[in-house]
Amino acid sequence: MQIKIRDATILNPDGNNFKGDIYIDGNIISEIKQKISQEAEYVIDASNKLVIPGIVNMHTHIAMTNMRGLFDDLKFDAFLNRGFMLDSNRTDEEIYWGAKLGILEMLSNGITAFMDLYYSEDIIARAVNEIGIRGFLGWAIVNKEITTQKGDPIKNAENFIRNFRNHELVTPLPAPHGVYSTTRDDLLAAKELSDRFDLPMTMHLSENKKEVYDLVKKEKKRPVEYLEGIGVISDKFIGAHGVYLTLSEIKTLGKYGATIVNNPVSNMKLGNGNFSPILEMLQYGVNVTLGTDSATSSNHLDLIETGRVASYLQKNYREEPTAVPAVEIFKFMTINPYKVLKKKVGLIKEGYLADLAILNKGLNMEPSEGHEIESLIYSGSGRNVQYTIVNGKILYEEGKFKGIDVEEIIKKNVKIYNNYKSLINS
Ligand SMILES: [Zn+2]
Numbered sequence: 001m002q003i004k005i006r007d008a009t010i011l012n013p014d015g016n017n018f019k020g021d022i023y024i025d026g027n028i029i030s031e032i033k034q035k036i037s038q039e040a041e042y043v044i045d046a047s048n049k050l051v052i053p054g055i056v057n058m059h060t061h062i063a064m065t066n067m068r069g070l071f072d073d074l075k076f077d078a079f080l081n082r083g084f085m086l087d088s089n090r091t092d093e094e095i096y097w098g099a100k101l102g103i104l105e106m107l108s109n110g111i112t113a114f115m116d117l118y119y120s121e122d123i124i125a126r127a128v129n130e131i132g133i134r135g136f137l138g139w140a141i142v143n144k145e146i147t148t149q150k151g152d153p154i155k156n157a158e159n160f161i162r163n164f165r166n167h168e169l170v171t172p173l174p175a176p177h178g179v180y181s182t183t184r185d186d187l188l189a190a191k192e193l194s195d196r197f198d199l200p201m202t203m204h205l206s207e208n209k210k211e212v213y214d215l216v217k218k219e220k221k222r223p224v225e226y227l228e229g230i231g232v233i234s235d236k237f238i239g240a241h242g243v244y245l246t247l248s249e250i251k252t253l254g255k256y257g258a259t260i261v262n263n264p265v266s267n268m269k270l271g272n273g274n275f276s277p278i279l280e281m282l283q284y285g286v287n288v289t290l291g292t293d294s295a296t297s298s299n300h301l302d303l304i305e306t307g308r309v310a311s312y313l314q315k316n317y318r319e320e321p322t323a324v325p326a327v328e329i330f331k332f333m334t335i336n337p338y339k340v341l342k343k344k345v346g347l348i349k350e351g352y353l354a355d356l357a358i359l360n361k362g363l364n365m366e367p368s369e370g371h372e373i374e375s376l377i378y379s380g381s382g383r384n385v386q387y388t389i390v391n392g393k394i395l396y397e398e399g400k401f402k403g404i405d406v407e408e409i410i411k412k413n414v415k416i417y418n419n420y421k422s423l424i425n426s
Contacts, residue, residue, distance in 0.1 A: 001026070001392065004040035005358065007047035010348045011372055013327070013335040022051065024354040027392035032350055042394070044387060046358055050365075050372055052330075053346050054112025054134075054355030054390065055303045056337035059202070059240040059261040059291025061118050063095040065102030066413040068295040070420055076208070076270060083296065086420055088148040092123050097412040099127035102301060104406065107133060107396045109302045109382025110357030112389070113337070113345070115238070115261075115291070117175045117202060119149045121160055125170045131404065132395050134355065136341060137164070138175025138202045141190050143182050154189045161197050169391065171199070171341070178204035179223050180211045184230055191232045200340050201232075205239030205260075208272045212244045224249035233258055238340060240291060243267055243276045250277060254284030259340045262332065264310045265300075266293030275317045278310070278324060287339050290332045302382035303333050311377065326377035358387040 003024040010018045010032070023031040023038060031038075067086060071079050095118075106114060113134035116124060121137040128135035139157035140149075147153050157174045164172040174190040176182045182190075194201040206212050206223050219226050224245065227233050235257040242260040245253075253260065262276050281288050292298045292306050307329040314324040335346035345353045359376070361368060362384050368375035388396035395401065 001042060002040040003042045003044065003354075003389070003392070003394065004036060004038070005044045005046045005051060007045065008049060008051040008358070009046075009372060010051045011330070011376065012347050012349070013053065013331040014347060015327075016347075016349075017372075022348065024389070024392050027354055029348065029350055029352050029354050032348065044358065048361065049386065050359040050361065050376065051348060052110070052357050052359065052376065053334040053348055054357060054388070055110045055333045056289070056341075056346075057106060057111050057114040057292055057301065057303050058238065058259075058289040058337050059263055059293055060102070060114055060116055060301065061294035061296075062102035062106075062114065062116050063090075063098040063118055063120070063124055064294040064296050065105065065301070066094065066098035066416045067420060068299060068417075070417070070424060071296040072299075079270065079297075082424065084148075086423065089423070092120065094416050095120050095123045096127055097409065097416060099124045100131065100409050101413045102295065103127055103131050103133050104401060104404070104409065105301045107131070107388045107390075107401070108385060108399075109304065110359065110385040110388055111301065111303055112355040112357065113341075115202060115337075117177070117204070117240070119147075119153070119156070121172065122163065125164055125167070125172075128170055129167070131401075132169065132390055132393055134169050134345075134390060136171045136173060136200070138173045141174060141176045141182060141186050143186055146181065154186065154193075157190070158193060161193060161199065165197055165199075173199040174201045176201070176203040178207075178211065179215050179226065187227070187230060187232050194236050200236040200238055200259075202238040202240060202261075205242050206244040206249075207241035207267070208270075209244055222246060222249055224252050228252050236340065238289075240293075241267065241272075241276065242281070243272050243274055245277060247280060250280045250286060251284050253286045254281070257285060257287065259287040259289055259336075261289050261291040262310050263291045263293045263298070263306075264313050265306050266291075266297040268309070268313070269299070270297055275313050278314055279318070282328070287336050288332050289336045290329070304376065304380050304382055304384075307333055307377050326374040329377050330373050354389055354392040356389050357385050358389075359384040360386045
């Protein structure tokens, strides 16, 4: 299909902003010009609207979306225990419907790709494929002594990678759960999969004080020192959170060109304390991106709002209003993810894959002429998104999803959620 987007205000994270028409042919942005006369099957009038590259949510557990609200205002230990209790009893159906709900929410917020960390990613891949979002799906590797997965998590991850590695929308990858839930051998096996199949790998990293101190006690090393020591840090390494990092750890991550996912809303809601040292990461060459984390710890999957919080948190803690400006946040959510994901996405540019969002400025973003990126980050939200296009397909259009029974998805998830509620209360 061909799509023509007319009279758009195009915002790019590389500063190459432009007013004009965009032509999408198949899954590629084939032309950008002030005026394109060529006809298209589908024409979107984008006058007074903003067109941005698709937003990438770099850390979530999407299948947990149907547990939203069941983890609020709990002590961290109780939060983890409840997660473990519910996770260990889930059926494929529950995972599938939860993933679908989360994917729809992300699309409605202009998110065109996400990185997941969970078990049963083959089920999540089914939901990704049916709806048409881009999924970077990390199969959770947890030590086999404590995992609730059937079989050996490393073998499961390898099988998943073998089955999906040539898929158009799904990129499978290994995802060790964290230094506290894996052994050195598990981490090395994950790294070996990442090397053998030339894939990124993701894991939780230094999210809270306890996991850092526990490792220091056990290994006499902080997490990044430990991971570097066994050879796991590389330019394919994606650490989620990175709240408790020393300057020396940041320099190590920068030396390898590693990626960190900042999840400020989740961190604040869980009371992790402190704040992730983004400015130092940028200074020493760490690739910074953004994530919502799951709907059990951030309660919404809106990365525009997450970006706003990320910026305000740095400004506030550092007593420096110039810290992490809007344009930097815009890079975190669009172009930076693709430095490690290695796909031609993240810019509205000829020859790039057609993953983009079109936003209505609405009352909350007007006036914005000449400072649209600031308006997007500081005033906007996912609710301004009017169209979301992934791989050249319009998946979300003015509040509607083509060919998807949203009511059915909600109904199924409410039932699952009610079942969890009675499990918690029993
Ligand atoms: Zn997480």
